[in-house]
Amino acid sequence: MMTIKSDIAVLGAGVNGLSTAYELCKRGKSVTLVDKGVMGAGASGSCDDMILLQSKKPGILLEMAFRSLELFKGLSTELPCDIEFETRGGTILIEDQAQLSVMEEFVASQRRSGLDVEIIGKDRLRQLQPHVSQHVIASTYSAADSQVNPMQLMKGYMLGAQAQGMRYISRAAPEEIAREGGHWLLRLSNGDSLEAGIVVNATGAYANSVCGLLGFELPIKPRKGQVLVTEQLPPLGETNVWSAQYIVSKLKPELTAASTGLAARYGLGFAFTGTHNGNYLIGSTREDAGFDKETKPDALELIAAQARRFFPVIAEAHVIRSFAGLRPSTFDGMPFLGEVPGHEGFFMAAGHEGDGIALAPITGRFIADLVCGTKPEFDTAPFRVERALKA
Numbered sequence: 608m609m610t611i612k613s614d615i616a617v618l619g620a621g622v623n624g625l626s627t628a629y630e631l632c633k634r635g636k637s638v639t640l641v642d643k644g645v646m647g648a649g650a651s652g653s654c655d656d657m658i659l660l661q662s663k664k665p666g667i668l669l670e671m672a673f674r675s676l677e678l679f680k681g682l683s684t685e686l687p688c689d690i691e692f693e694t695r696g697g698t699i700l701i702e703d704q705a706q707l708s709v710m711e712e713f714v715a716s717q718r719r720s721g722l723d724v725e726i727i728g729k730d731r732l733r734q735l736q737p738h739v740s741q742h743v744i745a746s747t748y749s750a751a752d753s754q755v756n757p758m759q760l761m762k763g764y765m766l767g768a769q770a771q772g773m774r775y776i777s778r779a780a781p782e783e784i785a786r787e788g789g790h791w792l793l794r795l796s797n798g799d800s801l802e803a804g805i806v807v808n809a810t811g812a813y814a815n816s817v818c819g820l821l822g823f824e825l826p827i828k829p830r831k832g833q834v835l836v837t838e839q840l841p842p843l844g845e846t847n848v849w850s851a852q853y854i855v856s857k858l859k860p861e862l863t864a865a866s867t868g869l870a871a872r873y874g875l876g877f878a879f880t881g882t883h884n885g886n887y888l889i890g891s892t893r894e895d896a897g898f899d900k901e902t903k904p905d906a907l908e909l910i911a912a913q914a915r916r917f918f919p920v921i922a923e924a925h926v927i928r929s930f931a932g933l934r935p936s937t938f939d940g941m942p943f944l945g946e947v948p949g950h951e952g953f954f955m956a957a958g959h960e961g962d963g964i965a966l967a968p969i970t971g972r973f974i975a976d977l978v979c980g981t982k983p984e985f986d987t988a989p990f991r992v993e994r995a996l997k998a
């Protein structure tokens with residue numbers, strides 16, 4: 608049993624804990640990163656790979672996604688391993704006139720916010736996606752949408768932070784957290800203790816398991832997503848693909864809730880992305896299913912049927928595995944990034960729902976700025992913990 612002393616304890620080795628730890632190491636802080644399981648045990652190891660700009664409503668999250676994309680370009684050479692960052696562009700498939708009018712309005716608002724995105728007709732879409740089903744009437748196109756391998760991103764941050772002295776403790780979680788003599792004392796489940804001036808809670812959907820140790824709870828809950836993975840295939844098209852209905856389920860859940868049946872119960876939406884290695888990730892569901900991470904045969908069959916509907920050619924492919932991950936969702940769709948009132952030196956960096964990969968680089972910067980007393984690049988108000996305490 609030993610007591611480890613660090614300037615900062617970061618809890619959670621997902622993309623957001625790792626980006627925060629890396630940024631803090633770069634600023635000369637001593638950091639200890641603690642994970643209850645191992646790196647990537649949470650959503651960051653069970654997700655898609657997209658850095659989506661097109662899915663964001665104009666506003667601060669779109670602005671942060673722009674900034675994150677810029678940071679990814681730097682990270683792709685700065686981090687000590689290949690994070691498989693690529694900019695292939697993205698298309699959102701539109702199936703009928705009702706979706707088209709919603710997407711025209713959405714695209715117009717994104718263009719006003721500076722995103723290079725347009726609606727394209729069938730012919731142009733078929734040049735980008737030759738295998739897309741004939742029933743698709745149009746799509747959006749943005750050349751900016753990108754992707755990264757989340758496992759490689761975590762590895763890059765981990766190696767980069769460890770090279771600057773970060774200590775990583777896996778398979779240990781805090782069992783008690785107390786403020787003593789101007790610092791935090793964490794008693795860990797492996798018998799060790801950790802003393803730190805600052806604690807950052809980056810435990811994603813599990814954030815309340817840590818908040819509870821301090822006697823408070825935040826409106827963060829798991830939103831499950833199930834995904835199929837195909838064998839390696841030759842490229843089926845140039846861009847990554849989503850469906851307009853996926854955007855609707857993400858941005859306007861009330862419209863999804865109005866529909867009925869199994870697809871509605873699972874919050875089905877279409878996401879289709881070819882990885883660097885040629886495996887395709889086909890998703891996904893959006894379910895309030897507690898902390899259950901099991902995949903369900905009926906949900907996987909729905910996802911497969913939907914993929915065949917958009918890309919009939921996929922019926923020929925073999926599925927090699929499936930997985931489920933838990934998005935950390937919040938009551939207002941915004942992550943909690945900031946110090947917790949009444950708990951000086953205890954910061955939250957959790958609640959990114961379906962955007963945590965895309966926003967990881969800017970999240971690390973934002974939290975490191977707050978912790979180091981530097982003004983962050985973005986307004987802190989929308990992310991403050993206080994907003995939940997008022998809700």
Ligand SMILES: Cc1cc2nc3c(=O)[nH]c(=O)nc-3n(C[C@H](O)[C@H](O)[C@H](O)COP(=O)(O)OP(=O)(O)OC[C@H]3O[C@@H](n4cnc5c(N)ncnc54)[C@H](O)[C@@H]3O)c2cc1C
Pocket residue numbers: 618619620621622623624625641642643644645646647648649650651652653654655656657658659779780781809810811812813816817830831832833834890891931932933934935956957958959960961962963964965966
């Ligand atoms: C199916 C699916 C598809 C997705 N696709 C995308 C996408 O294409 N693009 C995108 O931007 N986002 C996507 N997301 C969302 C993204 O995966 C998450 O927002 C992101 O991974 C959250 O990262 P995190 O670091 O905040 O949390 P997590 O990755 O969940 O990390 C939390 C860590 O905390 C650890 N932990 C838990 N309890 C404790 C404790 N008490 N003490 C210490 N450690 C603890 C866990 O073991 C875990 O390692 C997707 C999510 C899912 C489920």
